[in-house]
Amino acid sequence: MEYDAVIAGGSFAGLAAAVPLRGKRVLMVEPHTIGAVQTSACGTLLAVLEATGTMDSLLQIHDRLLLHLGKRTFEYPMPYSFCTFNYHVFCDRILAQSDVEILRASVLGHRGREVITTRGIISAEILIDATGWRAALATDSRQQTQLYVGRSFGLETTIPTSDDSLHFYYDPRHLQRFTVGWLFPVGEYSRAGLGNYLGRTQLVETLSSFTRNEFGQSPDGKHGGYFPYRCRPASTGDVFRIGDAAGQCIPLTGEGIRPALYFGAMAGRLAQRVLNYEINLPNALREYEKFVKQHDELYRYLLIVQKVLPRLPMTWIEGIARRIQRPDVLDPLLRWYWNVFNPTAFAWNAVATSRSSASVRR
Numbered sequence: 001m002e003y004d005a006v007i008a009g010g011s012f013a014g015l016a017a018a019v020p021l022r023g024k025r026v027l028m029v030e031p032h033t034i035g036a037v038q039t040s041a042c043g044t045l046l047a048v049l050e051a052t053g054t055m056d057s058l059l060q061i062h063d064r065l066l067l068h069l070g071k072r073t074f075e076y077p078m079p080y081s082f083c084t085f086n087y088h089v090f091c092d093r094i095l096a097q098s099d100v101e102i103l104r105a106s107v108l109g110h111r112g113r114e115v116i117t118t119r120g121i122i123s124a125e126i127l128i129d130a131t132g133w134r135a136a137l138a139t140d141s142r143q144q145t146q147l148y149v150g151r152s153f154g155l156e157t158t159i160p161t162s163d164d165s166l167h168f169y170y171d172p173r174h175l176q177r178f179t180v181g182w183l184f185p186v187g188e189y190s191r192a193g194l195g196n197y198l199g200r201t202q203l204v205e206t207l208s209s210f211t212r213n214e215f216g217q218s219p220d221g222k223h224g225g226y227f228p229y230r231c232r233p234a235s236t237g238d239v240f241r242i243g244d245a246a247g248q249c250i251p252l253t254g255e256g257i258r259p260a261l262y263f264g265a266m267a268g269r270l271a272q273r274v275l276n277y278e279i280n281l282p283n284a285l286r287e288y289e290k291f292v293k294q295h296d297e298l299y300r301y302l303l304i305v306q307k308v309l310p311r312l313p314m315t316w317i318e319g320i321a322r323r324i325q326r327p328d329v330l331d332p333l334l335r336w337y338w339n340v341f342n343p344t345a346f347a348w349n350a351v352a353t354s355r356s357s358a359s360v361r362r
Helices: 012-021 046-052 087-096 141-148 204-215 257-275 281-293 296-311 314-324 327-340 350-358
Strands: 002-008 026-029 043-045 058-069 072-085 101-103 107-111 114-117 120-129 151-159 166-170 179-185 190-196 220-228 239-241
Touching: 002 012, 002 257, 012 026, 012 087, 012 257, 026 120, 043 046, 043 257, 046 058, 046 072, 046 087, 046 257, 058 314, 072 087, 072 314, 072 327, 120 257, 151 204, 179 204, 190 204, 239 257, 257 281, 314 327
Parallel strands: 002 026, 002 120, 026 101, 058 166, 120 239
Antiparallel strands: 043 072, 058 072, 107 114, 114 120, 151 190, 151 220, 166 179, 179 190
8 A cells, every 4th residue: 555645643743744735645544543542631722723723622711820839829810821622523623624544553663665554564655653652653672762761641530620720730748749730621520630740650549639639529530641751853764753752742831732733734744845846855854853953942941940840849939930920920931832832833724823823912
């Protein structure tokens, strides 16, 4: 089976790469039904939904963030809206904007431009790895040990609690060290979770204690997994790596959706240019690597903060949280955070681009 492009992985990054490749013969290799396996908390900027034409996946809009540090709570009004959304609907809507073929299979690796799957071998001119932190398409057995370095781990549940704000929790006396909690309301329910920066997976009991102590509720099911906080190669050989396969989840905040869409769309556009004979593959890969490298400073800075901040005394962390409340600090900080992966960069059309730009309130 020969294709113009094979995209391994059918979540945020893979779907974003597929949309610019409309009109080409593209195969998406994914072991599960698209949108069926949620591992994300599914919270992002409202402008992301506007830019991708997925507004009908919206569950709730949030204009305020509360940071709970032990018994102290700090409130942060947002200059733009965040939101929570339905993962299945979001993925389904982006999939509908592409015209990929789907192969329900797992990727085992590749030889040159041949992709080895559990259902046979497929060849393509362009290979894109969006398989998550395992990077199943781009890595081989000699590189597997590197994948276990620089990973965080998150575990999330759903509880019958409603609210109008996003909540984050840090209290090393009651949570494990280097562990952050969150509450993302989704209407009548909320997603409550914990993320451990050191990649420790023993969070089940801690999560149960967290939901009982903070909300008086017991967990109702659990989902989660690893997510990298350290950048990995943007390409391996002739393979584009996007999303978690390239370690593009943002350190400290753990945000992975927006960078996955951002870098995924860029990889898809460059692949389209290769297939249109506007650029050759080696130059496209170099251009993608250069584009990714432009963001290295952000990742280095936030990784330092992720490593240092949890080691500080709680009184120091409270002092930092208090200072960030000042409008002259908070507004520039959040506008910078918006512009790092501006949703207009992956908007599918001009209307979406216009709406996304208008979402930052002046």
